[in-house]
Amino acid sequence: xxxxxxxxxxxxxxxxxxxxxxxxxxxxxxxxxxxxxxxxxxxxxxxxxxxxxxxxxxxxxxxxxxxxxxxxxxxxxxxxxxxxxxxxxxxxxxxxxxxxxxxxxxxxxxxxxxxxxxxxxxxxxxxxxxxxxxxxxxxxxxxxxxxxxxxxxxxxxxxxxxxxxxxxxxxxxxxxxxxxxxxxxxxxxxxxxxxxxxxxxxxxxxxxxxxxxxxxxxxxxxxxxxxxxxxxxxxxxxxxxxxxxxxxxxxxxxxxxxxxxxxxxxxxxxxxxxxxxxxxxxxxxxxxxxxxxxxxxxxxxxxxxxxxxxxxxxxxxxxxxxxxxxxxxxxxxxxxxxxxxxxxxxxxxxxxxxxxxxxxxxxxxxxxxxxxxxxxxxxxxxxxxxxxxxxxxxxxxxxxxxxxxxxxxxxxxxxxxxxxxxxxxxxxxxxxxxxxxxxxxxxxxxxxxxxxxxxxxxxxxxxxxxxxxxxxxxxxxxxxxxxxxxxxxxxxxxxxxxxxxxxxxxxxxxxxxxxxxxxxxxxxxxxxxxxxxxxxxxxxxxxxxxxxxxxxxxxxxxxxxxxxxxxxxxxxxxxxxxxxxxxxxxxxxxxxxxxxxxxxxxxxxxxxxxxxxxxxxxxxxxxxxxxxxxxxxxxxxxxxxxxxxxxxxxxxxxxxxxxxxxxxxxxxxxxxxxxxxxxxxxxxxxxxxxxxxxxxxxxxxxxxxxxxxxxxxxxxxxxxxxxxxxxxxxxxxxxxxxxxxxxxxxxxxxxxxxxxxxxxxxx
Numbered sequence: 001x002x003x004x005x006x007x008x009x010x011x012x013x014x015x016x017x018x019x020x021x022x023x024x025x026x027x028x029x030x031x032x033x034x035x036x037x038x039x040x041x042x043x044x045x046x047x048x049x050x051x052x053x054x055x056x057x058x059x060x061x062x063x064x065x066x067x068x069x070x071x072x073x074x075x076x077x078x079x080x081x082x083x084x085x086x087x088x089x090x091x092x093x094x095x096x097x098x099x100x101x102x103x104x105x106x107x108x109x110x111x112x113x114x115x116x117x118x119x120x121x122x123x124x125x126x127x128x129x130x131x132x133x134x135x136x137x138x139x140x141x142x143x144x145x146x147x148x149x150x151x152x153x154x155x156x157x158x159x160x161x162x163x164x165x166x167x168x169x170x171x172x173x174x175x176x177x178x179x180x181x182x183x184x185x186x187x188x189x190x191x192x193x194x195x196x197x198x199x200x201x202x203x204x205x206x207x208x209x210x211x212x213x214x215x216x217x218x219x220x221x222x223x224x225x226x227x228x229x230x231x232x233x234x235x236x237x238x239x240x241x242x243x244x245x246x247x248x249x250x251x252x253x254x255x256x257x258x259x260x261x262x263x264x265x266x267x268x269x270x271x272x273x274x275x276x277x278x279x280x281x282x283x284x285x286x287x288x289x290x291x292x293x294x295x296x297x298x299x300x301x302x303x304x305x306x307x308x309x310x311x312x313x314x315x316x317x318x319x320x321x322x323x324x325x326x327x328x329x330x331x332x333x334x335x336x337x338x339x340x341x342x343x344x345x346x347x348x349x350x351x352x353x354x355x356x357x358x359x360x361x362x363x364x365x366x367x368x369x370x371x372x373x374x375x376x377x378x379x380x381x382x383x384x385x386x387x388x389x390x391x392x393x394x395x396x397x398x399x400x401x402x403x404x405x406x407x408x409x410x411x412x413x414x415x416x417x418x419x420x421x422x423x424x425x426x427x428x429x430x431x432x433x434x435x436x437x438x439x440x441x442x443x444x445x446x447x448x449x450x451x452x453x454x455x456x457x458x459x460x461x462x463x464x465x466x467x468x469x470x471x472x473x474x475x476x477x478x479x480x481x482x483x484x485x486x487x488x489x490x491x492x493x494x495x496x497x498x499x500x501x502x503x504x505x506x507x508x509x510x511x512x513x514x515x516x517x518x519x520x521x522x523x524x525x526x527x528x529x530x531x532x533x534x535x536x537x538x539x540x541x542x543x544x545x546x547x548x549x550x551x552x553x554x555x556x557x558x559x560x561x562x563x564x565x566x567x568x569x570x571x572x573x574x575x576x577x578x579x580x581x582x583x584x585x586x587x588x589x590x591x592x593x594x595x596x597x598x599x600x601x602x603x604x605x606x607x608x609x610x611x612x613x614x615x616x617x618x619x620x621x622x623x624x625x626x627x628x629x630x631x632x633x634x635x636x637x638x639x640x641x642x643x644x645x646x647x648x649x650x651x652x653x654x655x656x657x658x659x660x661x662x663x664x665x666x667x668x669x670x671x672x673x674x675x676x677x678x679x680x681x682x683x684x685x686x687x688x689x690x691x692x693x694x695x696x697x698x699x700x701x702x703x704x705x706x707x708x709x710x711x712x713x714x715x716x717x718x719x720x721x722x723x724x725x726x727x728x729x730x731x732x733x734x735x736x737x738x739x740x741x742x743x744x745x746x747x748x749x750x751x752x753x754x755x756x757x758x759x760x761x762x763x
Contacts, residue, residue, distance in 0.1 A: 018076065025324060040070075041071075043083075090134050091392055092393065103137065105394060106392070106394065108347045109350060110477070113540060116355075117350070117560060118561055123179065125346070126346060126347075129342070142180055146160045149165075152573060156478060156483055157390075158519065167689070170219060174224045174228040187230045188230070189224055191234055191237070192221055193213075193221060194236060199600075200602065204603070235284055244275075250759030254759045270289050349547075357551075357560075358534040364551075370410055372411050372467065375469060380401050380420055382544045387476065388478045400472055469511070472516075473517070490527060514531045525568045537551075558633055614627065615683040633661070637658065637661075639656070639657055642655045646747040651707065654706070658701035661698060668691075673713065679724065687738075691705070691706050710749060714752070721758040725750070
């Protein structure tokens with residue numbers, strides 16, 4: 001039972017003990033026993049016969065379905081605070097035993113879509129709506145955002161991450177954090193760090209050079225910490241160069257706190273690491289969800305002298321500081337009634353800016369169209385988002401079929417029930433093959449359903465009767481498992497459906513649109529020119545069908561752009577050489593394998609170094625299907641008047657963007673930098689800043705100003721363990737994508753060198 005702050009305070013007053021709500025953290029710490037301190041840095045556990053079994057969302061005492069709670073000490077006025085999953089919306093149980101009320105949450109767009117807006121203000125506003133639900137449903141810390149790098153297209157968790165580029169990842173996450181925390185609740189930025197594959201994620205050892213760590217895998221976290229002041233950081237499951245991240249003092253204390261100035265709390269991911277005492281010593285303050293073994297490890301280390309009570313007190317203090325700033329201690333009377341209607345409007349509108357128009361041969365926006373034929377199982381069962389901790393228990397999901405009908409189109413829905421039954425039957429058949437009692441059964445990626453392909457006569461009749469055809473191809477997303485190479489490509493059924501529908505509709509002069517309802521990169525080069533348009537809709541949350549329809553009909557001109565590269569072939573990605581492709585069936589969560597004969601399961605060597613994503617494709621001169629930053633619009637934009645000034649502290653760039661098309665729209669401008677030859681090998685160009693225009697009417701222009709610290713021109717020199725700026729002339733490239741540079745400017749920079757701690761060493 002949850003004790004209110006008032007009840008706890010009354011109990012404390014009667015006992016004469018200091019109370020957290022109205023006493024200093026220092027006084028409360030002094031009043032704690034050693035046993036209480038050790039308990040306090042460990043969570044309340046989860047359901048399971050041995051207290052260690054991972055059951056996502058099994059802490060039901062206060063907010064049913066929340067991921068975890070902290071340890072209460074009533075005599076000192078210390079309540080349990082609630083930690084709840086994200087990042088596409090709050091994850092709690094929608095119903096409760098003996099309660100007729102519902103507790104649905106809003107499923108917002110997934111991370112890849114939010115990042116693809118290139119709009120930090122929009123992301124902040126979405127975060128603010130998310131945070132309101134966290135606050136009103138009684139949670140205190142929202143376990144989001146997630147911003148690890150899209151190192152490889154098949155990473156199972158890419159759907160909730162943002163980009164292959166750390167600037168996009170960091171800026172997006174910082175905006176998200178600022179929005180959520182406006183509601184007086186905390187965030188937990190995750191997964192710190194290097195969590196770039198799900199295969200054997202709790203045991204995999206990522207071997208990464210210090211330069212790649214600094215420039216690629218840590219840079220986004222650094223930006224987020226410095227620009228948004230998150231309440232907490234969540235350490236990752238994996239090892240870095242032989243040490244679990246949650247047990248690496250160089251990472252958790254030296255880099256995060258000493259170098260970046262982080263003042264908040266660090267918590268483990270659920271059951272992360274293998275030594276509770278080592279985690280506390282490293283500065284990982286809270287161990288979630290908490291086990292008896294961790295208590296024994298910490299207490300044993302204090303007794304044998306390998307961990308001091310002073311070191312423990314540092315972590316206890318940070319835990320007290322977190323609880324003290326929580327809504328629980330402040331006595332906030334949460335309503336359990338967030339404004340779900342308003343948030344549905346937010347998710348519908350926000351999704352529009354992140355959808356990416358990949359191809360358009362004169363069919364979009366739909367005009368003079370009344371009758372629409374839809375094909376593909378996913379048209380009837382839209383995928384709102386991913387599974388696992390990133391899932392949201394929502395009241396509904398709008399399908400594309402229903403979105404089109406809501407907009408007034410005539411759509412034949414006579415096959416809806418049959419298609420939904422087909423999908424359900426195949427899902428049930430798949431689940432029946434899973435091992436009985438498998439704790440991960442609910443999280444296995446369900447194979448996409450077999451496509452239903454009409455015969456030639458049916459397609460011919462449909463083409464005559466309808467004005468346009470829309471085919472939706474879907475892909476499920478989720479944690480625990482990486483995607484497969486088969487998932488990367490259209491299968492035979494999907495290709496047959498695409499070819500047959502296109503042939504029938506083109507035969508009578510009708511157009512075909514493909515909608516991709518996916519969470520990450522798929523192969524497009526071999527088929528993208530068959531239909532007349534391709535819209536990358538991502539997984540747009542519960543209003544997905546309405547949002548897609550708004551784009552198809554031109555309610556808004558598409559302005560989303562890719563935050564990752566779409567390669568011609570899977571093996572073109574540099575990391576494909578060192579990624580456990582198709583090894584997912586051999587490795588499961590909590591199964592820390594050793595000596596596996598599957599490559600990149602136990603140890604993954606990041607041999608590509610800093611050459612991730614567009615940096616690699618540019619360096620190698622490789623052709624791609626769609627470059628980083630790419631996205632079409634219903635209008636067009638002209639760039640002019642580029643200027644750059646470097647005053648030694650800040651680089652300030654400006655460019656004029658004019659809408660030279662016929663409809664209103666927004667444009668995301670990317671600022672890349674090409675460095676002069678220096679002491680280190682450099683990428684051809686690197687993104688340093690970006691900005692998005694307001695909605696510009698035809699003929700209207702806007703001057704965008706893009707700034708970043710001059711120090712961001714530096715590269716990390718491993719021999720010196722320092723950030724080094726080479727003197728010389730830098731080229732500043734204003735691009736509509738990484739391969740569509742519209743104008744350039746140049747500026748000089750003086751040499752500089754800033755030392756860093758030599759802690760991120762190779763194994």
